[in-house]
Amino acid sequence: MGSMLRIAIVSANILLALFIFQNGFLLKRQEISATSSCSDAHAQPGETCWMSQQYNRTILILVDALRYDFLIPLDKPKSSESPEWFYQGQMKEVGKLIKSGKASIGTLLADPPTTTLQRLKALTTGTLPTFIDAGDNFSPDAAVNEDSFIYQAAQLGKNVTLFGDDTWLSLFPNKFSKSAAYDSFDINDLNSVDDKIAPKLEEEVKYSESSSIIIAHFLGVDHCGHKFGPSHPVMADTLRKMDRIISKTVESMKPTDLLIVIGDHGMTSTGDHGGESDNEIRAGILVHSKKHEIQLPKTSIHQIDIVPTISLLMGLPIPFSNLGTVIVEMFQRDLWEMAVGMNYEQVKRFAETYASQKNFGELHSHTARDSNTMEEQIKTMSRIQTLLRVAWTQFDDAYINVGLFSLIEAVFFLITNEEMSAGWIIYRTGCALLQAALLTDKTDSDGSARTMILMALAVSCLSSTISLAHRALRISLNSIVSARVIGKKKE
Ligand SMILES: *[C@@H]1O[C@H](CO)[C@@H](O)[C@H](O)[C@H]1NC(C)=O
Ligand SMILES: *[C@@H]1O[C@H](CO)[C@@H](O)[C@H](O)[C@H]1NC(C)=O
DSSP: OHHHHHHHHHHHHHHHHHHHHHHHHSOOOOOOOOOOOGGGSOOOTTOSSSSOOOOSEEEEEEETTOBHHHHSOOOOOSOTTSGGGGTTTOOHHHHHHHHTTSEEEEEEEOOSSOOHHHHHHHHHHOOOOOGGGGGGGGOTTOOOOSOOHHHHHHHTTOEEEEEEETHHHHHSTTOOSEEEEEOOOOTTOOSHHHHHHHHHHHHHHHHOOSEEEEEEEEOHHHHHHHHHOSSSHHHHHHHHHHHHHHHHHHHHOOTTEEEEEEOSOOOOTTSOOSSOSHHHHEEEEEEEESSSOOOOOSSOEEGGGHHHHHHHHTTOOOOTTOOOOOOGGGSOGGGHHHHHHHHHHHHHHHHHHHHHHTTOGGGHHHHSSOOOSHHHHHHHHHHHHHHHHHHHHSOOHHHHHHHHHHHHHHHHHHHHTOOOOHHHHHHHHHHHHHHHHHHHOSOOTTOHHHHHHHHHHHHHHHHHHHHHHHHHHHHHHHHHHHHHHHHHHHO
């Protein structure tokens, strides 16, 4: 009976210690399921929803692993020995578009982990990643529960067409009015998906008017990276093929269409991705429209900034949990203030909701004061984004320490093999309750629960040490005594 109780209590202690420990490691972003609606913002005069639709269609070409430097129209390196030979300056048609000023390119910064599933979520919801999700890359039913521009488009009765990777269908079940999606897990198969979707994209762009958003996800560059790395003749072929697809799309586009070509992440010099090195987080972006000449900013754009930009340009509400900032350069000058204002109100709405629903009081200092000028609003959004990025991606040392110390203490307690007295039961139960309290009250902002646990644990460790020392002393005394006894017997 006593030993059962002992095992039960110590097991509880160890389990709680492990939970506390993991709490320090896992990223803690919690999803908010609220969605934006047309009535959330004061609509532009004469509009029923936030802002008037600027383009009839947005064509979003997602080139998996399109690193920023693949797009830059540099001259080919002099020597075929150089590693850049196979990927620099391969996209000739794109180069012509850029040089003639018809298209503009920039750098799109992805948040790590740079895995495709995480990037697709960020690119549609405007949120930052959670670490637990990194394992979900292969889980079949990873439907996006948060608000996204795809949900918003479907909600407003606008058609969204998808060509490409079937991951999209599991992320957004029943949200696409038309789709041609294929399995993408065979990285040895470089071309079959791309070859199937390229003619479909061309046909859709040329002849169909029914979709407001067309998404085409090409996989060849990523698969080639995984198989051969970027410095390989096959990469040159694949990039030239993407170049043809992009220039064909540009030719087929109507004057009221907007083309956005982006990479979801980059790749290392060996063709891998997932981490946070410069080459992995720097993806490329290209925009083109016949209606307006767009000049992207020279500074890096955050990947999630795509989300509010596409939303407002297409006359949709910005997704509720978005943290991105509109790329004003993609709007006409007279719309900048309005776009930023709507974006600011939305980010503020999200921050206030997150602060109150998830006990994250630090956000209030940023939402309490109203920012009135465009510059201030952009700064406030960026501060909120930074605060949450840091909070969601930092390891929490306090939790890790308490968890580790709790674990050591429990093990220490086990090896002392002390009798379970009533006092000990009360003490250990108390410890477990304190640990549980620390787990449920995640904020513990003044750290009182942590301090109390650490003090209690220290006392217990001290007591275990004394008891161990006591036992060791007793054993050695006993052996001395028995040695004497044996010695005496021999005499
Ligand atoms: C764009 O959409 C409007 C309204 O739906 C339509 O009248 C117009 O013809 C479209 N323009 C083009 C070029 O498709
Ligand atoms: C959406 O697509 C369907 C058929 O695919 C079409 O009947 C409908 O008119 C489209 N809706 C819009 C808003 O274009």
